[in-house]
Amino acid sequence: xxxxxxxxxxxxxxxxxxxxxxxxxxxxxxxxxxxxxxxxxxxxxxxxxxxxxxxxxxxxxxxxxxxxxxxxxxxxxxxxxxxxxxxxxxxxxxxxxxxxxxxxxxxxxxxxxxxxxxxxxxxxxxxxxxxxxx
Amino acid sequence: xxxxxxxxxxxxxxxxxxxxxxxxxxxxxxxxxxxxxxxxxxxxxxxxxxxxxxxxxxxxxxxxxxxxxxxxxxxxxxxxxxxxxxxxxxxxxxxxxxxxxxxxxxxxxxxxxxxxxxxxxxxxxxxxxxxxxxxxxxxxxxxxxxxxxxxxxxxxxxxxxxxxxxxxxxxxxxxxxxxxxxxxxxxxxxxxxxxxxxxxxxxxxxxxxxxxxxxxxxxxxxxxxxxxxxxxxxxxxxxxxxxxxxxxxxxxxxxxxxxxxxxxxxxxxxxxxxxxxxxxxxxxxxxxxxxxxxxxxxxxxxxxxxxxxxxxxxxxxxxxxxxxxxxxxxxxxxxxxxxxxxxxxxxxxxxxxxxxxxxxxxxxxxxxxxxxxxxxxxxxxxxx
Numbered sequence: 001x002x003x004x005x006x007x008x009x010x011x012x013x014x015x016x017x018x019x020x021x022x023x024x025x026x027x028x029x030x031x032x033x034x035x036x037x038x039x040x041x042x043x044x045x046x047x048x049x050x051x052x053x054x055x056x057x058x059x060x061x062x063x064x065x066x067x068x069x070x071x072x073x074x075x076x077x078x079x080x081x082x083x084x085x086x087x088x089x090x091x092x093x094x095x096x097x098x099x100x101x102x103x104x105x106x107x108x109x110x111x112x113x114x115x116x117x118x119x120x121x122x123x124x125x126x127x128x129x130x131x132x133x134x
Numbered sequence: 135x136x137x138x139x140x141x142x143x144x145x146x147x148x149x150x151x152x153x154x155x156x157x158x159x160x161x162x163x164x165x166x167x168x169x170x171x172x173x174x175x176x177x178x179x180x181x182x183x184x185x186x187x188x189x190x191x192x193x194x195x196x197x198x199x200x201x202x203x204x205x206x207x208x209x210x211x212x213x214x215x216x217x218x219x220x221x222x223x224x225x226x227x228x229x230x231x232x233x234x235x236x237x238x239x240x241x242x243x244x245x246x247x248x249x250x251x252x253x254x255x256x257x258x259x260x261x262x263x264x265x266x267x268x269x270x271x272x273x274x275x276x277x278x279x280x281x282x283x284x285x286x287x288x289x290x291x292x293x294x295x296x297x298x299x300x301x302x303x304x305x306x307x308x309x310x311x312x313x314x315x316x317x318x319x320x321x322x323x324x325x326x327x328x329x330x331x332x333x334x335x336x337x338x339x340x341x342x343x344x345x346x347x348x349x350x351x352x353x354x355x356x357x358x359x360x361x362x363x364x365x366x367x368x369x370x371x372x373x374x375x376x377x378x379x380x381x382x383x384x385x386x387x388x389x390x391x392x393x394x395x396x397x398x399x400x401x402x403x404x405x406x407x408x409x410x411x412x413x414x415x416x417x418x419x420x421x422x423x424x425x426x427x428x429x430x431x432x433x434x435x436x437x438x439x440x441x442x443x444x445x446x447x448x449x450x451x452x453x454x455x456x457x458x459x460x461x462x463x464x465x466x467x468x469x470x471x472x473x474x475x476x477x478x479x480x481x482x483x484x485x486x487x488x489x490x491x492x493x494x495x496x497x498x499x500x501x502x503x504x505x506x507x508x509x510x511x512x513x514x515x516x517x518x
Contacts, residue, residue, distance in 0.1 A: 030269040059282035060335040078383045086383040
């Protein structure tokens with residue numbers, strides 16, 4: 001991914017900043033530029049998500065795309081955040097046999113990949129099993 | 135919509151066609167369709183071509199011009215349409231609309247993809263661009279991975295089994311045995327599927343459609359004009375297309391491709407038909423779970439019952455509704471841009487009674503073509 005294309009989304013990738021529509025209160029992550037419910041009368045503003053949620057579904061990637069061979073096999077999942085939106089994420093610090101639908105997870109800040117040997121290092125969100133609440 | 139006649143059909147052999155270039159593939163399918171219609175190239179009013187990624191697969195954009203030029207059809211207007219794996223379905227629909235608008239009497243709808251001129255890695259990356267590049271693929275998600283997540287959730291919600299997924303593949307490979315154009319002529323067993331290498335759990339290699347070169351072409355005509363060429367054409371009586379979120383995670387339900395439901399509703403309404411009227415169908419089984427979700431979304435079976443219906447043999451030839459008599463994407467092959475057109479070819483052959491050993495008894499059929507994990511779906515209904 002090119003530098004400007006990555007840089008443009010750094011807030012969302014680093015800090016899980018989505019959008020909330022001031023009109024209907026819907027929360028979006030990944031961020032949208034336009035509220036599909038309110039359309040022209042919608043107005044979107046930044047909304048920081050807490051980064052807690054649970055696994056809705058998952059898979060274990062065994063034939064990885066370029067740049068992910070070092071971490072293969074790895075878990076990818078869809079996580080539903082407490083605030084409602086769902087996102088696609090790698091799930092780390094969990095054994096491939098340990099993951100299950102409904103598992104509580106929390107966001108961590110990790111390296112996603114790099115642009116060759118001399119290019120940009122991409123950081124962003126991944127999720128890991130959440131510690132049990134006391 | 136006014137019904138539109140299908141007057142010519144053309145296909146290439148599907149497979150790893152190393153001897154055939156992109157150009158040769160579409161010229162071969164196009165020539166076969168023109169010959170089948172018993173017409174001349176000069177009768178054509180316009181051309182629509184489904185092609186997912188000439189840019190990445192053969193470093194060529196401006197496919198529309200390339201096709202008109204190399205097929206010797208200049209100066210006929212030529213337009214490329216793209217919706218990933220649903221590009222072919224879009225081409226058919228554009229041709230129907232061009233005729234229904236009154237602008238043209240005879241329109242070509244073709245589809246072509248040349249996928250083996252690049253290494254497998256590049257092909258896989260290209261297919262992943264059908265997903266949300268920034269918020270799915272970039273994070274390590276693969277295209278089989280998306281369908282795997284759909285399968286996992288379907289198993290969790292409805293009790294669909296690993297074996298039921300495998301049975302889709304087994305059936306489609308069996309059907310392909312009787313299709314000379316299919317990529318594979320190899321019967322497989324449930325055991326072979328569930329012991330094949332894991333690609334993205336729970337999906338294995340034999341759950342996935344292959345990388346395929348191929349082209350398909352249909353010639354459509356207004357009802358009035360069709361009579362100049364054929365006596366009893368097959369008609370397309372309904373067409374539906376719908377969009378949904380490009381990313382799977384934004385979908386209302388992970389296990390329902392709502393674009394399929396909406397496209398089917400439009401097509402049924404236009405054809406004044408219902409799911410229960412359909413007697414044969416070609417559906418988008420890019421992955422085995424895709425067929426199960428499709429036969430539910432199209433209304434052939436209740437939500438969640440697609441797996442058990444497959445297990446009970448209801449989608450076999452001779453079953454309640456034969457699905458993917460051609461072998462489907464899994465065994466006939468999946469040259470992405472050509473698939474939606476090839477589906478129409480198969481249903482038209484079935485309705486004409488020209489499907490050879492795989493012939494089923496049907497007067498009404500349906501095609502279902504999906505782009506990405508369900509961002510686009512196109513449905514067509516054909517009648518004798």
